[in-house]
Amino acid sequence: METKKLTAADRKEIFEAIKKKSDGTMTIALVAYFVFGIFLSFFYDTYLVAFGVGGLSLAAYFITKAVLPTSNLYQYVLGAVLAVFAAQFIYQMHGLFEMHFFVFVGSTLLITYQNWRLQLPLIILVVVHHASFAYLQYLGNREIYFTQLEYMDLQAFLFHGGLAAVIVAICGYWAYDLEKKTISEFTNKTALEGQLKNVTNNIAFAEQISSGNLTVEHNLTDTTDELGKALVKMRENLLAASIKEKQERFITVGITQVGDVIRNNSDSLQNLADDFIRTVVKYMGMNQGGLFLLESEGSEEYLNLTACYAYERKKYLSRRVEIGQGLVGQCFLEKDIIYMTKVPQNYVQITSGLGEATPGCIVIVPVMTTDEIVGVMELASFKPLEKYQIDFLKKVAENIASSIVSSRVTERVKKLLAESQQQTEEMRAQEEEMRQNMEELQATQEEMRRKELHAREILEDAQMKAERTAEIRATMKKLVKDEDLKTGNWEVSLEKTLKTAASFLKVSRVGMWLYDAATQTLKCEMMCNQNGLQIANRTKLNEADYPRFFKSFYAEEDLRIENAPDHAVTSELNEAYLKPNRIESVCGVHVFNDAAIMGMILCEHQDHRAWTEEDGSFLRRCADLISSAYKSKIIRELSNSVSLN
Missing domain, CATH: 3.30.450.40 (GAF domain)
Structure with missing residues (x-):
């Protein structure tokens, strides 16, 4: 985990609670020290020392804390005050060795601030006190007390002072170690809070994405948040895919x-x-x-x-x-x-x-x-x-x-037919005027009838040629990529279209059913499965046997049925066709030859399937392609007929 460099504000935040708790402890301890000094004054009548030195020590601590509330100087004053109290107790008890332990008590109390530097004023004053008072006592001053011994050699003094220094050093190290642990805990806590914040932001961001809001922004404040980066990248990919889907x-x-x-x-x-x-x-x-x-x-x-x-x-x-x-x-x-x-x-x-x-x-x-x-x-x-x-x-x-070309051809045919009808009316008017000469009119009338029949034959032939020409031109734009479609190879075109539909839609099979108006039947012209293989299926469906299905067919209703055996339109096909072929769902669209129904392209699947609008759209395109291929076939047959004539 990356270590954060602490600022003064961070240190203040970390140690503020510790400082308040320690201040409360020290206030109680100083009051206890002062009371203990008064208690000791009864042994050797050291009331002046108890109230004077003890009171001045308390005053020094509390005045410094009040005058400089934002500074830590009062803590260093506290270290000195604890040393003074230890010296006071030693003096009050005339050098009693047990009073020397108050140095260690004070050093231990200072640990609570977790600042090893507070041990320095304590140990400095203790060293100065021990050295000076021991020296003065050994010179024979009776009012100076350091020890109750008559004589302490240098070796004993050094051991005494050395052990005191070691204990103070241990307390200082303890304070230093606690300080480092506190800082480490704060750093870890800050890092964990940052990670928690990242996780919370990532969860909120992910929820927005899951609800479909792909334009939501995610502000990455942490450069190490790899999950956040991955979510942003995922959002960008989903947004790009969504835009592409909308465009399509x-x-x-x-x-x-x-x-x-x-x-x-x-x-x-x-x-x-x-x-x-x-x-x-x-x-x-x-x-x-x-x-x-x-x-x-x-x-x-x-x-x-x-x-x-x-x-x-x-x-x-x-x-x-x-x-x-x-x-x-x-x-x-x-x-x-x-x-x-x-x-x-x-x-x-x-x-x-x-x-x-x-x-x-x-x-x-x-x-x-x-x-x-x-x-x-x-x-x-x-x-x-x-x-x-x-x-x-x-x-x-x-x-x-293509439609404009077809429409213009149709309009030309209508114009020719209208002209022919007008000519017929004119001839009828001439017949009425020429009734007086019946013999001449009979020959003329027969000739006119023959011409009229001949003109109608010409018009009908022109209309058929115009319609077929319109079909040829209407399919030109469809016949771009596949040579078989361009040449009008009906069987190959139909097979390729059905195989493509079966493969693209991943259905069990796809068939082309042609409608025969004379017999009112639908016959399976060709059927292919998902593996690209033709399936032998020459099934015929009669209107008399399946009235509901043909009613839907005549209404030009597309089929998107998930449960075909139970559906109102296809349930009557279940026993004769669906069940033997294990068909569960169907999707079909009509194939038109101009405005007339040519048949239906029908997808059959052996499992339940919820058909989508895209499935229907794809089948409609396939239906248009089949219609174009069928028109190409008619064009080729027309060309062969013309060449033979």
Whole structure:
């Protein structure tokens, strides 16, 4: 243990109680000495000595203590007073040897102060007294008493004085040893109190961490507190992990919300753009946003502000930006993000009821699929963005790009269908006008009907091709890393996705169940276990046999069931499917082909498991990937059909 260097204040604190106790003892002892002196005066009529010398000795001690209350001088005076009392008693009893023991009594009393230096005035006065009085007595002075012996040789005197010195020295050493022990005890006590304080602070700090308060500060006043340092380091690691988890959850939840917007607005590009920019601005906590989409007039292309959002109200603006013009046009041209924290004064203003202000940052993100850019998204905020927020914007821009392509194709098909319907109405009007010439009209009418049927066939074929083209473009952003996914290898893509899901979620097995609307059945297309092996399972589930399960399925309800055999939705599957396969818990999400239900990806586990939101989010991503792979398969089949034709 590290030894602390004591200050004067520390010494005062340590010995204050000892000094008070010793002062009380000494007061009693001095009074007893004085009374004992009076008692001895009756033997040889030494009243004057008893009252005079004894009274002066008491006065010297108490006056010094009163005049100098903060000084230890009175203790040294006390040592001298005890020596004077011993000399007084020897004189009063005419050199009685037993009176010499009061030197040892006084020396012993001084030990209580635990200060060996107090022995010095005692031993000095004793030596002076013994030497001078012995010498005077041996010269023949009758009124001077040192011993009752007629004669004491030098050898006896030296032994007498030497033993007295040894005893005083022992008492001094005893006082010194007690002083060191007292200091050591104080040092140990101080150290233990410091350690106790550290432990108390560490416990309080740990309790704050355990309650979730990872921003609490811990002031380390002791550089040797290794536990405190470890707790601070642990807090820092937990805080970093918590921040990372929040960032990942921010991205996951945001992508899910954007996915909901895309699914709910697949029929209208304008509604899709409006809801998308409103969702992104609100979710990001930004102040203003705009979505510029690529438009064309003949051979000339430009960017048009399709949707914008600011302060929870839509601004109906008309703004055209040329390719390469300004930051928006430059972002479209370079196909890369532009992020600015030093915004020019007149670039853009954020408007509220209190006035206008320049934003703190501008971020411009290209809206593009893997190989095609369809627009630019511009956002403004008073607060700077973190890296994970910019990464989130990149991902949602990729998601909306595929949906925009698909929506535009759908709108073109609707436009063609509307034109066809208008032509049909016009032809019907012409028929009504030409009834007078029925023979000519019959031939014309037959020709018109044939053209109408042919036009409908063309429109239906165009619609099918447009839908498949939309599926192909919608999956382009998904087909980046895996070659099988890019080429549309359905079996391999499905197998890889299921194996990945089983391995990542650490479940017994994961299966893809395809829905057949004609037969109202769910059939297990493929199933893989956690070890990456396919499981032979061609089970079919009929709606007639399992009405509650299919009711939940049609309602597009995700499954997160910990106790599947007893759950209302899955209990009817227990005897035929769950129990034979020892399935205890299931987690499933729907797989969509556009807005239609394609099937379900279902995780099955042989133990009870509490499914988390993250499990569901991961399965939804797997479902999107399977949907993309399925679309890729349709694209490949379409390509083969076209090449054959």
